[in-house]
Amino acid sequence: MANGTKKFSVTIPEDLAETVQARIGRASFSAYVSEALARQVEQDNLRDLIASAEAEHGPVDRAEVDAKRAILRGEAESTGYSRPPAA
DSSP states (O other), X not given: OOXXXXXXXXXXXXXXXXXXXXXXXXXXXXXXXXXXXXXXXXXXXXXXXHHXXXXXXXXXXXXXHHHHHHHHTTSSOOOSOOOOOOX
């Protein structure tokens, strides 16, 4: 991201603004919003990547995703590629 900043005027629900202010206290509201926007851009980019991959390779198999998650959580053993032990 660029090093400079740009000022914007945005309108957000009052209860949301109060919740954020209560959470961050004296910290920078702008910094909090900037971090939230950066996370949203990352999520949007991931959605774009997934859409591109699905367009090229077909839709993601939900059962395979769930199986891989179980492996990552240690709830199941992998039957595929495994890394060699670290030297």
